[in-house]
Amino acid sequence: MDGQAQIITTALGYLNQGWALAQGWLLSPAAWSQFALLVMAYVLAVLVARILRPKLAALLTPEAAQQNMLANARRWLLVFIPLMLPLFAYAFTAMGESVVRSLFDSGAVIAFGKRVFLFLAARILVQEILRDPFLKLLGRYVLIPVMALYAVGLLELVSTQLTETVISLGNISFSLMSIVRGLIAGSILFWLGRWSNDQSSAFIEKQQEMRPATRTLAAKTAELMIFGVAFLLLMNIMGISLTSLAVLGGAIGVGLGFGLQKIASNFISGVILLVEGQATVGDYVELDGGEAGKIVRMTARAAILETFDGRWIVVPNEDFITTRVVNYSDSGSANRYEAPFSVSYDTDINLVPAIVEAAVATHAKVLSEPFPPDCELRGFGDSGVDFAVEFWVNGLDDGENKFTSDVLFLIWNALKDNGITIPYPHRVVELHDKRGT
Template sequence: MNFERINEIAQTLFQQVLASVTELGFYLQLLAVVLTLGLAWALSAKIKHAVDVRLQSVTRNQSWLAQPLEVVKGLLLPVLALMSLGLLHAALQQSGLDYEVVKIAFSLLLIITLFIVIHQYVNHVFVAAMLKWVMMPTAALYLLGWLDQTVVFLESLAFQVGDIKLSVYAVIRLLVFGSILFWLGRISNRYGQQIIRNKQNLDVRSREVFAKLFEISLFLVIFLLLLNAVGINLTALAVFGGALGVGIGFGLQQIASNFISGLIILLDKSMAIGNYIELEDGKAGVLKKLNMRSSSLQTYDGKMIVVPNERFITSAFTNWTHDDPRQRYTLQFSVAYDSDIPAIPELILNAVKQHPQVLLEPELPDCEIVEFADSGVVFQLEYWIEGIDDGRNRVGSDLLMIIWKTLHDNDIAIPFPQREVRILKDE
């Protein structure tokens, strides 16, 4: 960086300020500014008093007036001060007198007013930060007539990175434009994907494919616009693309594999958002997100399992709700041998059919004998429900309770293991 240039500019500015404060016109302008601000303050005090009186007389039906009047009170003084200084500036300019002090005071007051407005009335964090730290300094430099000189100065503060020369101005422009572009990109991506997912004429999987392609295309366009905004020649991307290909071949092959696997999953329709997926290792959950690198399965106990997309391509998994959300489950129970065995299936089926989540199609519930065990007769209940019999949709526990109550009400015993011990006497 050119530190001698910085020192020269600082000394020049100091000499200009020193020369200004020794002239009589400086103090006359300063006095005019103070009197003008005092007049604005007195006028705003009277108007605020009138507004307070009006607020006290606001009825319940006129309550909508309260907030606008409070806003008027908060901005009254800075607005009147700006108007007064603006009139003073115009009068001095028309008369041919010096007005530099008035101009500086007007610019500073305008910046303070904008800061108050942004701080109190702009709630979005990113927008407020951009207005405070980018737009306000730029507006101040423009009003003071220093914007062009500042740009030239920042361009002169440059440093060399290999064969590329970067200036402080280029870095600032990159950060500002990059932040704005990616903020707009996130908003556009959110609303664009929402519009795509609301297209009911497309199936769920097609909507996810188009939403993902829209996201990739949008951020690719933003990246190219950002490179163009900072003055990078896009033809240089051919060399960069070749280097990126080599990098993917060696160090980024796993990331590239997961990215391509994600596109394959969306295109081959093997699973979609909302499907219940069970992996080979027994982990299972509802597919909540399908990102470019990984997919997220949410378990019924609130945990989120992050699975690399490649795993769904290279290993087996079970999609419980791929084509039909209805699932068939079985439950087993035992009764004692001295029970009325032929009557038990009808008793159990009549009770089970009363459960609101048990389906009567594609098949009716079925109860049949599966085994004559050591301690009792084993029955198996088969039933269909919509969804997975787990979590909030836990039906199996309800049916076990229904089976127990039905057997208990009909005096049917549930056997438990019994052993007969014989003691042989010694002859």
């Protein structure tokens, strides 16, 4: 009951102070003159903004086809045009403030008006300018309440109360203000870290002269550095000593080291893969365990393979180091395939290699280096003479590429044009009369 009475008494004291302040403003000529100045500043800001806004919008709006740095900067500035009205009102009020203070030696109403204009600017920023969902949420529940308290002059009081309210947990004590500051600063820092990481990753991916593995390693290094700096800054803002964290981190590290050996092994294996570049994003690989596919992503723990039938396989990075890996597309190396076929025994087989090799060489993807198409005699089958043509291509014979199928079509057409038939099995059936006749 005593606590409730104290709260009621304090609230009544603030109400009395507010009423006394309002009476002073309503009955004071200096206050009325300051009110008039605020109204004039706002009206003048409306007129100036109405004149300048279309001109400034036309000046800052680039052509749709322009995508350079200057055009992007103009588009970025264009979104802040709605702030013109409250900022002009604040500027005009500030210019008249010195005159009022020199005449009446008072500027409380002017100061209140300036804070209100800043509150309006913050409200417009959150409602009309911010597009990122996280920043919009942060502005709605943090920036606007803080600016409202600042406008009515209670921000310092609330800040003092939060600072003086201390919470103790054993030997550790901290104020509510440090928690609020940490939450706000942490949210902003890690949003900036995420944004910076996205920008740096996009910039690194554009550097086509770098190997894919080098680009991935650079992106991961930038990510670790950005979030590491964000964490250190957050600890400094919250007033937490890094020395005390070192002892705690050492104890946690020993405990987790045994349980997270596989994760650490995969992380180190991933770094080795990125440094050596033996398998990187875009390569088609096949592991001893039977996993095969194109590497579409490499994370700190595993590589993600995409098969030609659309399935994703998550392979730990350690498997690339400890097992045999066949890389079919490292550095764009060519691959050799062969297409088997047969011809009839009635064919002059000495003519077949030249005909088939010439036909296969017409394929746009078949290479002449390191070797041109080579047709070889493989054996004499039950129904015909067996041949196979070997050819080299850049890429894999699957997915979007159907090299063997295309080559077989070329062989069929070439043999048909030269009157050479492809045999099919023949069976001779003999019938015997059981009577011996």
